[in-house]
Amino acid sequence: MTRVLSNLVIGCVLVFGAGCSKTGGGGSGVAQETSLQEIGDLIRATTQSNGKGPAKVADFDKLQSMYPSGYQAVKSGDVVVIWGAGMKGEGAKGSGGDVIAYEKDAPNSGGFVLLTSGEVKKMSADEFKSAPKAK
DSSP states (O other): OOHHOOOOOOHHHHHHHTOTTTSSSOOOOOOHHHHHHHHHHHHHHOHHHHTTOOOOOOGGGGGTSHHHHHHHHHTTTEEETTTTTOOOOOOOOOOOOEEEEETHHHHHHHHEEEEEEEETTEHHHHHHHOBOOOO
């Protein structure tokens, strides 16, 4: 009887534990940050020497195998890119800058954004509305 009870408890823990995962549905914050970091790399890699950034998602096509989660986030529309804006140079990483890419719900619900410095930051909807956008 004790063995049956132990197996029942273990089974319940496994079933209910699996239902509590943060990776289902909307995804985790870590995954969203990683996608935005990859998008920063995509934009940086496709920014021309004159500072002009990529114009459309097709500009990322050659790099999709190197940055798969970032590429897919843009292609699916989960992340919005401000096309034509460029990132600061590789050595310019730090904090600050203008918003260059953001989760599609950020304007209404807040969410993660990518700044031209390469920083990924979580903003409320009000912070997003008042944040400078890349041009």
